Amino acid sequence: MNNRQRWTVAIFTFVVGDAIALQMRGAVLPEVAxxxxxxxxxxxxxxxxxxLGFLLAVLVVGLAAGHLPVRRTMLAGLGVxxxxxxxxxxxxxxxxxxxxxxxxxxxxGVGRALDRPALSHxxxxxxxxxFNLYAMAWAVGGASAPILANVVIDVADWRYVFPIVAVLxxxxxxxxxxxxxxxxxxxxxxxxxxGLREMVRDPAVLGMAAALVFSGGxxxxxxxxxxxxxxxxxxxxxANMVLSAFLVTYIPARAAYGLVIERYDxxxxxxxxxxxxxxxxxxxxxxxxxxxFVLAILxxxxxxxxxxxxxxxxxxxxxxxxxxxxxxxxxGGNYLGISVFPAVIxxxxxxxxxxxxxxxxxxxxxxxxxxxxxxxxxxxxxAVA
Numbered sequence: 001m002n003n004r005q006r007w008t009v010a011i012f013t014f015v016v017g018d019a020i021a022l023q024m025r026g027a028v029l030p031e032v033a034x035x036x037x038x039x040x041x042x043x044x045x046x047x048x049x050x051x052l053g054f055l056l057a058v059l060v061v062g063l064a065a066g067h068l069p070v071r072r073t074m075l076a077g078l079g080v081x082x083x084x085x086x087x088x089x090x091x092x093x094x095x096x097x098x099x100x101x102x103x104x105x106x107x108x109g110v111g112r113a114l115d116r117p118a119l120s121h122x123x124x125x126x127x128x129x130x131f132n133l134y135a136m137a138w139a140v141g142g143a144s145a146p147i148l149a150n151v152v153i154d155v156a157d158w159r160y161v162f163p164i165v166a167v168l169x170x171x172x173x174x175x176x177x178x179x180x181x182x183x184x185x186x187x188x189x190x191x192x193x194x195g196l197r198e199m200v201r202d203p204a205v206l207g208m209a210a211a212l213v214f215s216g217g218x219x220x221x222x223x224x225x226x227x228x229x230x231x232x233x234x235x236x237x238x239a240n241m242v243l244s245a246f247l248v249t250y251i252p253a254r255a256a257y258g259l260v261i262e263r264y265d266x267x268x269x270x271x272x273x274x275x276x277x278x279x280x281x282x283x284x285x286x287x288x289x290x291x292x293f294v295l296a297i298l299x300x301x302x303x304x305x306x307x308x309x310x311x312x313x314x315x316x317x318x319x320x321x322x323x324x325x326x327x328x329x330x331x332g333g334n335y336l337g338i339s340v341f342p343a344v345i346x347x348x349x350x351x352x353x354x355x356x357x358x359x360x361x362x363x364x365x366x367x368x369x370x371x372x373x374x375x376x377x378x379x380x381x382x383a384v385a
Contacts, residue, residue, distance in 0.1 A: 003180050004122060010175035011115045012137045014078070017168040018108050019141030020148065021085065023247065024161050025050055025101075026223045027149035027240045030231055031158040036094035044346025047224045049098040050105040051339035055332050057109030062117070062328020063196070070114050071181050077110030078173050085166040089159040109335075113328055118182055120316055120323035131316075132258035135309035139250030146227065146240035146247075154237075199319060205326060207375025208315040209333035211270070214368040215307035216337030218281065218361050222246065222304075224342040226297070229354050233290055242294060249301035257306045266314035267376040270307055274369035277303030282362035285355045307368070308334050 001009070025046050033043055057077075061068065084104035091097035116134065123130040152161045199205055226246060230239035261269055277300055284296035312330035316323050341364070348357035 003182075006175050006179045007118060007122065007182055010172040010179065011119060012134065013175070014074075014111055014115060014169070014172040015134060015138045016141035016144075017165060017172070018112060019138040020145045020168060021081075021104065021108065021165050022050065023142040023145030023223060023243070024149055024165060026225070026227050026243060027146040028153075028158050028161060029224065029228050030236050030239075031153065032094075032097070033228075035158070036097065038094055041346050041350055042094070043228070044224070044343040045098060046101065047220055047342035048339040049101045051220070051335045053102045053106030054109035054112070055335045055339060057106045058113045058328050058331045058335065061110050061113035062331065063325045065114060065117050065324025065328070066322075068114070069181065070118060071176055071179060074111050074114055075173060075176050077107045078169050078176075079107075081107035081111070082166040082169050082173075085162045089162040109331075112331055114324070116312070116316075116327045116331075117324040120320065120327070121182070124320065129258040129262060131309040131313040132254045132261070135305070136251055136254035136258070139247055139254060139305065142223075143244050143247035143251065146244035150237050150240050196325070199322060199325065200329075202318065203375060203378040204318040205315055205329060207371060207378070208311050208326075209329050211311055211368055211371045211375065212308060212330055212333035213337040214364045214371065215274075215304065215311070216334035217341030218304055218337070218364050218368075219308075219334075220338030221341045221345045221358065221361055222297075222300070223338070225345055225354065225358060229285070229358060230293075232354075233293070242297065245294070246297055246301040249298050250305040253302045253305045254309060257310060261310055261313070265376075266310050266317075267372050270310050271369055271372040271376070273303045273306050274365050274372060278362045278365035278369070281365060282359050285358040285361075311372075 029043060029046065032038070032046065061073065081104050084100050084107060087100040088097060088104065091100055116131065119130050119134060148164065149158070149161055152158065152164065223243070226243045227236075227239040230242045234242070257269070280296050280300045280303065284293055284300055287293050287296065308330075312327060312334075315326045315330050319326050341361075345354075345357045345360075348360070
């Protein structure tokens with residue numbers, strides 16, 4: 001295995017573990033509620049605790065990507081993440097659990113700030129397809145998380161899921177430890193203050209970030225609340241399987257989008273999917289039929305899976321010499337939505353009921369489609385000018 005292959009396998013195995021760590025939160029949410037005896041409004045804090053530190057790390061590390069030793073920084077982040085996961089397993093109270101979750105999310109953010117920029121330089125001619133394959137690997141991990149949670153909960157205490165996830169990070173640690181520094185990352189330009197100002201004024205970057213806040217908000221809300229909502233209608237084990245099935249749809253969908261976006265415009269594809277998915281997510285959380293609910297939520301997964309890899313590839317293609325900062329902005333926007341929307345859904349649910357609150361995500365898809373349309377219009381008008 002050469003250096004490029006080691007880096008590629010390390011990044012893909014890391015993102016699988018990161019996805020399991022993220023999706024495990026929603027899968028064990030009913031157990032967290034029972035063990036720590038917390039209401040729905042406080043359960044909503046799980047999402048921001050896990051993602052606010054992640055968001056800060058992604059932005060700080062990603063913007064400084066051109067100044068950092070990529071390999072050593074990723075190894076440090078992985079080490080802290082493993083320690084935090086082990087600590088979550090023994091947290092005595094809910095506040096301490098949230099604190100270690102914050103640390104784990106922050107450490108994961110360090111790795112996620114650097115992995116896609118590394119792939120961008122490793123595969124510059126296939127960026128869109130590579131990003132979708134990377135996102136497909138994330139979906140494999142995400143889909144595995146609820147199944148893993150079910151297995152652990154059936155045979156042991158739910159807390160054992162966190163040491164198991166920590167063990168999964170051993171593979172990327174070993175691979176990165178045996179790899180040489182990534183020479184292609186030297187193509188990354190160091191971002192200056194003036195360069196940052198110019199970038200954040202770019203309508204393409206602004207549109208990408210705004211769109212990803214809404215798509216991330218939808219994903220985060222479903223990741224966090226779907227098992228809890230489904231457990232009101234089916235068993236907890238079946239509810240986790242619904243989340244797993246939702247994430248399984250990401251795998252073939254992202255493989256297909258990796259081919260589609262080589263032939264069609266990024267923004268056209270995502271606009272069509274945003275408009276088509278809005279009624280599906282509304283139907284999923286308003287229907288009284290379990291069968292219709294499952295079919296609608298699976299169809300929603302097919303649609304929502306496209307936004308992060310496709311829109312982030314669009315942004316990086318606009319500024320390939322600043323792949324680290326643009327990826328940081330993309331991931332930051334996505335995880336800002338993931339951290340904020342679930343908490344808002346939790347608060348709304350105390351007044352409207354959880355199903356009604358989740359059905360309002362249809363409005364987020366409408367806003368997403370509008371942002372994509374405006375971004376396409378502004379960037380194309382600028383290109384013509």
